[in-house]
Amino acid sequence: MDQLVTYFAMGGYAVFVWSSYAAAAIGLVGALVLSWQGWKAREREFEDLRAARRGQETQ
Amino acid sequence: MHKYANPTQFIRIANAVLPWSTAIAVAAFVIGLPLALVFSPPDYQQGETVRIMYVHVPAAWMSLMVYMVIAGSSAAFLIWRHTVAHLIARASAPLGAMFAAVCLISGMLWGQPMWGTFWVWDARLTSVLILFFIYIGYIALLDAFDDPERGDRAAAILALVGSVNVPIIHFSVEWWSTLHQGTIITMDGLTLSGDMARPLLIMVAGFTAFYVSVVIIRLRAELLAAKIRNARQSLAAAE
Amino acid sequence: MSVFAAIVRRDLKLAVRHAGDTAVVLAFFVIAAILFAFGVGPEAGVLARIAAGVVWTTALLSVLMSLDRLFAADFDDGSLEQLVISTDHLVLVVAKVVAHWLVTAVPLMVVAPVVALALQLPNTGLAPLMIGLGLGTPILSLLGAVGSALVLGARRGSVLVAVLLLPLYVPVLIFGAAAVEAAITGTGHVLPLQVLAGLLLVAASLCPWATVAALRSAVE
Numbered sequence: 001m002d003q004l005v006t007y008f009a010m011g012g013y014a015v016f017v018w019s020s021y022a023a024a025a026i027g028l029v030g031a032l033v034l035s036w037q038g039w040k041a042r043e044r045e046f047e048d049l050r051a052a053r054r055g056q057e058t059q
Numbered sequence: 060m061h062k063y064a065n066p067t068q069f070i071r072i073a074n075a076v077l078p079w080s081t082a083i084a085v086a087a088f089v090i091g092l093p094l095a096l097v098f099s100p101p102d103y104q105q106g107e108t109v110r111i112m113y114v115h116v117p118a119a120w121m122s123l124m125v126y127m128v129i130a131g132s133s134a135a136f137l138i139w140r141h142t143v144a145h146l147i148a149r150a151s152a153p154l155g156a157m158f159a160a161v162c163l164i165s166g167m168l169w170g171q172p173m174w175g176t177f178w179v180w181d182a183r184l185t186s187v188l189i190l191f192f193i194y195i196g197y198i199a200l201l202d203a204f205d206d207p208e209r210g211d212r213a214a215a216i217l218a219l220v221g222s223v224n225v226p227i228i229h230f231s232v233e234w235w236s237t238l239h240q241g242t243i244i245t246m247d248g249l250t251l252s253g254d255m256a257r258p259l260l261i262m263v264a265g266f267t268a269f270y271v272s273v274v275i276i277r278l279r280a281e282l283l284a285a286k287i288r289n290a291r292q293s294l295a296a297a298e
Numbered sequence: 299m300s301v302f303a304a305i306v307r308r309d310l311k312l313a314v315r316h317a318g319d320t321a322v323v324l325a326f327f328v329i330a331a332i333l334f335a336f337g338v339g340p341e342a343g344v345l346a347r348i349a350a351g352v353v354w355t356t357a358l359l360s361v362l363m364s365l366d367r368l369f370a371a372d373f374d375d376g377s378l379e380q381l382v383i384s385t386d387h388l389v390l391v392v393a394k395v396v397a398h399w400l401v402t403a404v405p406l407m408v409v410a411p412v413v414a415l416a417l418q419l420p421n422t423g424l425a426p427l428m429i430g431l432g433l434g435t436p437i438l439s440l441l442g443a444v445g446s447a448l449v450l451g452a453r454r455g456s457v458l459v460a461v462l463l464l465p466l467y468v469p470v471l472i473f474g475a476a477a478v479e480a481a482i483t484g485t486g487h488v489l490p491l492q493v494l495a496g497l498l499l500v501a502a503s504l505c506p507w508a509t510v511a512a513l514r515s516a517v518e
Contacts, residue, residue, distance in 0.1 A: 011107035012107075017108060020164070023165055024118065027158070031154055032273055035277045039277070042287065056297060192464070199461060199462075203454065212511075212515040213512060220441075220444055220505075220508050224465075
């Protein structure tokens with residue numbers, strides 16, 4: 001337990017080390033999630049359009 | 060060259076690459092993060108803060124690499140009229156800005172324990188700051204026009220002008236910071252042992268593979284957006 | 299009369315007719331520089347230390363302010379399209395840049411020594427300041443031409459052009475201000491001026507082409 005505490009303390013620099021990794025994680029994971037959502041949204045939009053176009057053709 | 064200019068062909072290749080790049084990224088982070096955070100030794104001078112390097116340096120590397128990708132694909136778009144290149148540039152730009160931001164934030168967090176202040180006008184950090192602003196300008200220009208094609212062309216020209224300018228800016232800033240050197244300690248004093256170089260290289264590989272995967276996802280979105288625009292136009296024409 | 303001279307003369311005539319535009323840019327330059335004196339206080343030592351940087355920074359911002367007359371005015375009234383159709387694009391761009399430099403930078407350089415002296419710049423710094431401005435302002439105009447051609451027809455064009463160009467202006471600012479400082483401290487001001495001359499050569503050989511490409515995509 002003590003070992004774990006010393007580890008997370010990072011020699012007294014815990015704030016700096018862990019916030020650096022947090023910043024990187026937020027940046028990378030955020031980019032991944034936003035990009036994925038953007039792609040899915042485009043895909044839905046495209047399907048809707050296709051459906052609309054099919055509707056137009058059958059009229 | 061033109062074989063890859065066909066969007067369908069291109070997306071087929073990209074789809075084939077995606078599982079590999081994702082696997083490499085996941086493996087690199089699974090192996091690299093424990094190495095960087097636990098198993099690599101603390102630096103004899105900097106102690107545990109040296110662990111910040113394992114995200115700072117890959118982010119710095121990526122911010123430059125992504126700019127090179129943008130400049131290269133801008134050239135392909137303008138000179139050879141490659142039909143996918145401008146979408147690669149469009150998909151890459153926000154990621155490059157993100158990497159530059161991560162580099163700046165981690166650099167500041169490294170600077171506080173190392174220099175006693177969050178910001179010193181260190182040449183490399185300052186160069187990345189300017190690169191970040193170039194990214195911001197580039198992204199703003201991309202979206203500043205009602206006609207996206209016009210934005211693509213303008214941004215591509217800007218990217219090429221920037222590719223000449225970025226090295227000039229870097230050397231100017233470097234020269235400038237040595238001119239005003241007083242209290243500035245650079246990161247050159249850091250000697251990398253194998254135990255540090257290994258996790259660093261793995262993290263660089265992870266960041267690179269991560270970029271490749273995400274840019275392919277973004278590329279899919281951009282290709283769909285182009286298709287949607289075309290479909291809207293033909294739909295409007297049919298009515 | 300060559301096409302080149304005709305375009306330069308046309309722009310100079312326009313500038314004389316709209317002399318107020320030049321006056322406003324000059325007024326901006328002087329006021330912005332003076333604001334620094336209010337900001338940091340009138341102590342001669344402090345002012346002298348920052349004078350070169352202030353003159354350079356405000357000159358740079360003033361050039362930025364004046365860029366909308368380079369292409370945007372002609373773009374809005376449609377005369378740019380006529381010019382692009384009727385003249386060689388490279389000649390047009392170079393003529394426009396030369397005219398812009400004559401109309402904007404030359405008046406700035408006339409006022410700059412006065413502003414510098416008001417900011418207590420030591421006399422030894424005056425010559426490198428002026429030589430630096432002479433070498434540096436053409437670079438500002440050349441890069442400015444690229445930027446203002448890129449944003450033709452863009453939303454928020456005038457703010458956008460500032461965001462695009464200010465990072466690219468950094469080297470000019472660094473070497474321009476460094477030359478003055480080196481002259482004051484006696485540490486060799488020739489090198490930064492030589493670098494500025496080199497940058498001017500690079501800018502002169504590359505920027506016109508980029509501007510031509512940007513103009514074509516804006517006007518077509």
